Amino acid sequence: MHYRRFGQTNLQLSAFSLGTMRYLASEPEAIQVIRQAIELGINHIETARGYGNSEQFLGKALRAGLPLPRQQLYLTTKIPPMPDRAAMAACIDESLDRLGVDYLDCFAIHGLNTWEQLRWIEDPNGCMVAVQQAKAAGKIRHIGFSTHAPLEIILQAISTEQFEFVNLHYYLFNQRNRPAVELAQSKDMGVFIISPADKGGMLFTPPPTLQTLCQPFTPLELNYRFLLSDPGITTLSFGAAHPAELDQILSIADRNDALTSEEQRAIDRLILHQKAALGTDRCSQCFQCLPCPEAINIPEVLRLRNLAVAYDMTAFGQYRYRMFENAGHWFPGRKANRCTDCGDCLPRCPEQLEIPKLLRDTHDRLNGASRRRLWG
Template sequence: MDYRRFGKTNLLYSVFSLGTMRCLASEAIAVETIHQAIALGITHVETATGYGKSEEFVGVARRSGLADSKVADGEAADHLREPRSLYLTTKIPPTPDADAMERSIDQSLQRLGVDALDSLGIHGLNTWEHLAWVTANDGCMRAVDRAIADGRVRHVGFSTHGFLELILAAIDTDLFEFVNLHYSLFFGRNEPAIARASAKDMGIFIISPADKAGMLHTPPQTLIDLCQPYSPLQLNYRFLLSDPRITTLSVGAANPQELHELEALLTVFCNAGGQALTPEESGAIERLKTHQANVLQSDLCRQCYACLPCPEEIHIPEVLRLRNLAVGYQMQAFGEYRYRMFENAGHWFPGTKANRCSDCGDCLPRCPHALDIPALLRDTHERLKGSAGRRLWQD
């Protein structure tokens, strides 16, 4: 395992972090999963108040002695670059009520069984209203500041699924030491936020670089073939960890068995995780881009976002990004999975479905590539709406 400084927090994080949103089957499975992650050299465990009983399960795991274990055994020590400690992050949603935030912090401390949080993340800073709550003099950050002053919280950051402009504005408040955000080989929109956060010496945590980056654990054959001799997941991990600005990637294992693939990759990443992409890796990435452009031709959406806003509140760039992936790489299952979230996930995945298009034509003159956006929206809806009778959304 390799380790990197988490920005101005100065905490030394493993380049893979255990996210516990899916560690909910039982207390025993969650504790065993955390034990396995620690054995692999993971030093950072992330949870949230919204992750069911995750905080309680992490607390049980911590009390089992993990926090005091620097090295699991002699064999593990051979793979460590630095001595190991266990750092805990929990996340709490933004609120305009400082007293509510105060109570939430104390409840999280109690569930985790700790006197202080290594890091607290404002969870889901996704809208301009959320940002207003954070920046208000009497908002939730007043309680966070008190918790920092009295030692209950050591570092504060935010997680976001919001638009780039909002993320940049949140970074520019200078209230935060780290940011959790989406970014991958298949979603580059947030690169300016990576650059801005790095310039401010913030820790950078990449959310779900396997599942929400493209269901890369179960890729289609077309994607497998294009990424050869690498797996799509391995290529995405290398793309991310070759960037020295990025500190750590989330691994959302539901059980110890799901960490086995990471264990198999660690030999590769211990030797090359922090190095620049090799010519072969860069060639595979260019091959992906060229193939997608050749397949989509004049229908390729280049993700400039000039088409927004849409009067029908369709998130046009994201709809067409899913089409890019489904048509260009045969990532149909991923496209359906994400498309189902429109109108079903609130501020976590904003936008209406593409069949809401009224053919008003507002977007057409704004597209620098003259895409027939209404036609592409209708096509995407037909491709990704899924079969009748299936559940609209589950995540």
């Protein structure tokens, strides 16, 4: 396992962190996952108040004894932003109690996703007062935030200078947040990548077309290497529901080198294939089509179409598309069938895409039974 400096926190974190959102089984199995992760070299475990019984399970594992001393095991929990600092203080104490620890190595505002939530963070009398008081009292050592927000909100949150690290979405198949990664790096913030296997494209179960294009690598391996070849990215979340799943990171976890020429050729091949497969229907993700009068998240809808058409990533597209209108600020936007053909977006599209037509096509391809977030 390779270890990297987590920005200005100066913590040396394992290249993979154990994310605990997928604790769906029993308490004994959760404890087995934690123990196995530590035995493989993972020294950072990330949980959240909103992840079901995750904090309690992790607390039980800590009390049962783990193969790493507490001072060498780094714990992060996350609590949503809120306008009330007293409520935040109570939530911090409750999380500490659930975990059975005196302090958190890292604490993150969980889901800093909207402009309203950012105003709560910037309020000099708001919830961050409680967070800073907890830090002064030794209950918290380092402060960051996680986000599913539009890029503009992420950049503003980073620029508040209140945070030492950021947890965000950034993948080989979705590079929209590259400016946020670069801004965080310029401020010496630790960068934690959220769910690169699942949100990064359901890469545990890639379609045959994608597998062929990525050879001799697996799509998951190529995504991990794309991320870990960037020295400014500290750690990648790995969520395991069963101990055996942890074996999937062994071939990558000890690598710290730049992309090889063969890896870069595979990435270039993906780009060229997408351009050829989509032709003049390819959305370049410039975001100039927004805002949409019907609140359709046009770029994300068309990104999912890009992936479905070019790489046969239809299952992933369905998984994400069906969360529209069901996940609130965690995945904002309305479904593509809300389009009224108003044409407002058309003159702003530099590719001159027939956006209403492509929206309808995406809806036909990807719509189905609605989905919610795991802990929605």
